[in-house]
Amino acid sequence: MSSPSVASSDLGEDDNSLFAFVDIDANAGMAQATLMDQDINSNEHARQRRELLDLIIRLQAIGLGTELALPQIACIGSQSVGKSSLIESISGVALPRASGTCTRCPIECRLKRSEQAWEATVYLRFENGKSGYVGKTTEIQFGSQMTERMEVQERIRRAQLAILNPTIEPLTFLNAEESRSYPSSRSFSQNCVIVALSGNELSDLNFVDLPGLIANVADDRNVGDIELVKELVTSYISRPSCLILLTISCENDFENQGAGRLAREYDPQGLRTIGVLTKPDRIERGSEQPWISMIKNETETLRLRHGWFSVKQPSARQLEGGMSWSEARELDEKYFQDTAPWSTIEEEWRKRLGCSNLISHLGETLGKVILSRLPHICDEVDRLIALNASQLESIPPPPSLDPLAEVLQLVNSFTRDITHHVQGDPRSGRPGLVQSLVISAKAFQEDLRKITPVFQPTNRGDDAEAPDTPNFLPPGERWPSRSEKGLTYWLDDIVELAEGARTRELPGEFPFAVTEELVTRTMELWRQPVKEVFGRAERIFVQRLTTLVETHFGQHAHGGLRAAIQKIVLEKLDECKTATAQELNFLLDMESFPFTLNSHYYLDYKEKFLKHYATFRNNRSALGRSLRARPPSNQPTERADPLEVALENLRRAGFERLSRGDLVKLLPADFSQQAALEIMAGARAYYQVAYKRFSDTIPLAIDHRYVRAFERAIQTTLVAGLKISASDAHDRCAKWMAESQSVVRKRAELTDRKERLEAARMELMEVPGVVAMRERLSRIDRAPRQARSRTTKLPTSPDVRSSVVVDETYSETEEVPRAVTPVTVEAVAALSVYEPEVIHEISYSSPREMMGLRPHAPVFSPSSTLTPGVTAVPATPRPAPRFGW
Structure with missing residues (x-):
């Protein structure tokens, strides 16, 4: 079968493969029934999902939310697109709406289904550092529990003031008169207001409402707020483990809304973005078709892996009239049932309309992401523990009790x-x-x-x-x-x-x-x-x-x-x-x-230098040159060389080893020159002795x-x-051994971090089957990749930075290959030489079996079929088209 043609540029640069397993087709509004779909409203399913959400909350409270890239949903949108109304529809509580009190810091909503009476608690979370290792995260309860919905809006307003003024005691804002105003020390903050809600009409869901993106400011003094809010939103949605709840108003074209452009920048394939269309009642009559196409995921440039939803919130007049949350939900459902063209849309797309359907999808998807991330979170905790231990070892131990x-x-x-x-x-x-x-x-x-x-x-x-x-x-x-x-x-x-x-x-x-x-x-x-x-x-x-x-x-x-x-x-x-x-x-x-007194050394060198100098001098004279010249080999006997005759006579006399050069030493020198040669030889010989010494x-x-x-x-x-x-x-000595405050703080931070990481490890290890799941994933990751993937031919252009590996392990019902996965050129090269022993395809009927659990073990997971190429828990595979903006 031929796979869709996907250019490397279509894949984007961020790693979104974590979300490829989520089985919400872009072309179909109704996902195939999984275990989660079948029992979405059952108590057992809700309890399992609640356990995973509570685990994430505990890890965040420990202060590891950023370091471990914990899965979360971040709601983003431009100003005045109805984002606050959407959050109110999901949570059931009103957010501050007065002038100057819009969302100016992240507001984390923790919804919990409970058989108990409705109640709400507000917390403040301060993170004492920059992204990465943030130090000890502090969550402070801000006031007592509330049982009346009307109290929450004012409590959030006061909590936000406390966040924006961190140098003032939070209780000051809690107990201040309602009419009193406080000038904020900052426009926006990355510290967070937490709203924990529980009640029998709520669904188990956690998400973060981020400040709305600003296009313009009325006062030039606040022009920096535009970039400040963008950086705050980016710090969340740039994390590969973050689901992006993108709010788009039907009042304006998509291209005119900055949140859409930002989501496209950090999720170019649309794998982790969930689109929500608000204010559908503001669409001009006859202009509904482009928005309907978005709901059906038919618009090529706006196609998302999770598709699009649409919700109808109460108008400002209805809110002022005291419309309740349940009445707003009924209005939302009634609007899509009675209003064309929404009421005439095909049945399979009806699940894309209304707030209830959106909440169900968000809860299901977030649960899957958390489950798939657990083994990776465990690995990251182990890595951070080892890194923290090495950093602790690099710090000197505390001073002893005996400094002397x-x-x-x-x-x-x-x-x-x-x-x-x-x-x-x-x-x-x-x-x-x-x-x-x-x-x-x-x-x-x-x-x-x-x-x-x-x-x-x-x-x-x-x-x-x-x-x-x-x-x-x-x-x-x-x-x-x-x-x-x-x-x-x-x-x-x-x-x-x-x-x-x-x-x-x-x-x-x-x-x-x-x-x-x-x-x-x-x-x-x-x-x-x-x-x-x-x-x-x-x-x-x-x-x-x-x-x-x-x-x-x-x-x-x-x-x-x-x-x-x-x-x-x-x-x-x-x-x-x-x-x-x-x-x-x-x-x-x-x-x-x-x-x-080194006579032997001195005299020996003096004699050698004297001969060396005398020989050199004599060799430069005419007679010396004659003595050193070799006699002609064909010289007639009657004209014998006198020097050769002399040498022959000397040999007969017993001087057998004499040569013509030896006769040079017999050349006479005048008295002054001979004395000068001896002075030269003596001075040079002494220098040799003195130099050595x-x-x-x-x-x-x-x-x-x-x-x-x-x-x-x-x-x-x-x-x-x-x-x-x-x-x-x-x-x-005690004063000398005193430590600097920076070292004391560093040791305290690392010690505190060690305790938090070990606490996180204990939390993770208590999740049933997580150890077995990590072992199975590790074994699957080592399976031969060549048996399940092929590599497209790499272009010869030097500008090409990535290629595509197409997964060819299809299920029986598949007609086209699964979604492509981006890899680097280096990874492709590694695949071409990676040939471990062949491991047969491993198939599990469910993640419970994969994690080594009994069929009814208490752990939340969808059904799945795994092949050696899977590194996360997938839903049942289905034909997948190209996704991307």
Whole structure:
């Protein structure tokens, strides 16, 4: 069978699938008979539905109405469309009608069928927060019970004044003189007036009357009320669990009434909107057909899943004449029976006319929605309980009765954590304290190598390239071939320096002052790298300590303990910093004069550098280049290379491993240049010794004098600084451990919320069969989706955001597929790869069987037939057309 063509744009964006199970066909006014239809007026059925409504009331009283998205009916409409008259027809009590006393806050009506005499009670409900978690919801009884209907209107008027003036004691308005007027502190309020009614002529029903939408205001000062009322209405109808009772006046075209546009915006498919046409007597003669088409749900753009109803309320003159509620009901029924074209409408649409039929439909639909939502409400309560528990755990426990011991415990924990970090934590990786200090020390080594003096064993005018890095230096270390600090010395520079330093030395001797001068020039540049490495270590350590202070004492900032600890820590750090700076200066001063007893290391490097410099210099001479040149391989015997002959003779003499390059070292040098090469080699060798020594000493000094010194002394310093042993230590610690009012309030809110959520869980668990129903729904939801659905081909346009999955599990009487369900592209992709084990279709004769109850167990539910694709309790399936505005 072909399904109706539904574009993704027709589906809307809100999730209304919760209401798809309600079996009120848009094309048919008479729903197929369900268990509910058969016993709608029976005492057993009324009792079952009453139990569900009472459960919702108790959950609302607990303060979870918004968080749990509890099902409710919200009556909306533009001003002057007869909405108040509709509410009066349903409830049987009059609402305030005087100028300035129209509905300015939500009025929740709780109707209860009772065999007792009629009575009414008014409550005020204040919610102490914004949407979501609203804090402790308070319901205050406003005055005593009333047994006269005429008293209710004035009581509601006074209750509304109390809601609009929350800073004034409510009893002030209850006991005020009737003629006295109070200027309201606000135009509208989201807090609620509750009117609880009971009597034997009432039906079990709960709904909320919302302020009428405003199109214009007479005073520019109140222009903000237009948006204020719209936001208030939107806060209700935007919830997917809210049934929208849309009131439309037949006096004006539908397009001119803002409530219709708002309902269409938040329920674009029309799945949870119930339309009500008021003032049918105001339709001009001959213009009835469009309204009749709406009742029959024939108007394509106004078709609703629940269809349309029409009611006739008393006129203002009739109300002023004292028409009773029962007389108004009779007038309503008589109007549709006697007035054309309503009286000639087909029989199947008669159930869409009159207030009694509307009330029956509202009660039936609300009961179904509540029943279907119960498993989801249970899941949401469990989720909120877990979330609340995690939030409670994030708040520190209340202060103990022994604040002194608690402070000492915090100090000990803090110092142990410092010791742990100072000793090194292998699990912390590179961000660890010791690891970061080691990285900083290696950067210090690199900085020292950049300051190395560079000796060029050729004259400045020779234009020779820099010598290569000697291969005898440690691998992995980068040494400069050109000094960035101006420490490059040429051979003739050293000769000039050495000749200028000679005084009374014997021939062939040069003063030690030359080497000392070269060393001193270099060591003066070490101060900056030392300053930088200490600065990095200080930043690393201070940052780590700041984090630890916040971790251990951050939650006690209000009482001043964190500030006291931070002050002591910073003072101790400054003390350690001063001592460390003195130590580093001392080490720098020690290095200002060359000295070492590491003779082997020094002499070994001096010899290697001397050979390296001499070889490089000789390689640049003409004879040196000749010695290093390779002899021609085809040279005739009579013209033998003299150098090869010399090398052959030396081999015969026992010098078997000599090469042409070795002969370069035999080249003579003049006295001054030879001495200069020795000075170069000595200064460079000493730098290697001092560099190795200094690159270890400085990080060790920082670690010992700064990091470890702080760790060794901090516990004693904290105990002394906090004056733990003083006589007033207990009072001081109690003040430090005092909590901020925000933390106290937060803990109280979460504790109160925990109690309310647990109370809600107990209420839900007492509903017969709800646990079994949750288990069955969970198993059904895991059934293979590919066995019951197919995916339409997705358009290739990048703008497409959703596709459609059409349910193909038909009943025997179905001729077309069921209503389509919107899913996202991501959901379609998930369906294509979701292949769990096959679960056979599960069929239940009723929700009682589904919930594991006996056939006559006391629980309200319609009959149903479930397939693996059902996630709520449906009525008997029937062919469903497209719905939507």
